[in-house]
Amino acid sequence: MEVYVPLRRIGVILHVAKDGLMVARVNSSKADRLVGLVTMDYSMRRIGVIKDIIGPVNAPYALIKPIKGLNATDYVGKQAYVRDIDYDKVMRR
Known part of the structure; x- marks a missing residue:
C-alpha cells in the first residue's frame, strides 16, 4: 500500500556549482523561509x-x-x- 504525500513544487534545478551545491530557481515569494527543508524529486526520493x-x-x-x-x-x-506539510509549517512562521 502506497501512502500519498502531497508535494509542493519549489522550482527547477538550473545547474551544479563548483562546490557541489545545486542551484534552483525558486517560485515562492517567501523563499527565505525554505532554508532547512528537505527537497525531493517527483518520485519522493530525497x-x-x-x-x-x-x-x-x-x-x-x-x-x-x-x-x-x-x-x-x-x-x-x-x-x-x-x-506540502513542511511547506505549510514554515509559511505560518
Missing part, C-alpha cells in the same frame, strides 16, 4: 537540503546541498519539491 537563498527578492535562487552518493548533475533541468 535530493538534498536547502542551505541558503541567494539573489534578488523578486527572483530568488536556492542552494541545495545534495545527499551523499547522489549524482547532482542527473537532476539539472528537473523540478524540486518539498513536502
Whole structure:
C-alpha cells in the first residue's frame, strides 16, 4: 500500500556549482523561509537540503546541498519539491 504525500513544487534545478551545491530557481515569494527543508524529486526520493537563498527578492535562487552518493548533475533541468506539510509549517512562521 502506497501512502500519498502531497508535494509542493519549489522550482527547477538550473545547474551544479563548483562546490557541489545545486542551484534552483525558486517560485515562492517567501523563499527565505525554505532554508532547512528537505527537497525531493517527483518520485519522493530525497535530493538534498536547502542551505541558503541567494539573489534578488523578486527572483530568488536556492542552494541545495545534495545527499551523499547522489549524482547532482542527473537532476539539472528537473523540478524540486518539498513536502506540502513542511511547506505549510514554515509559511505560518
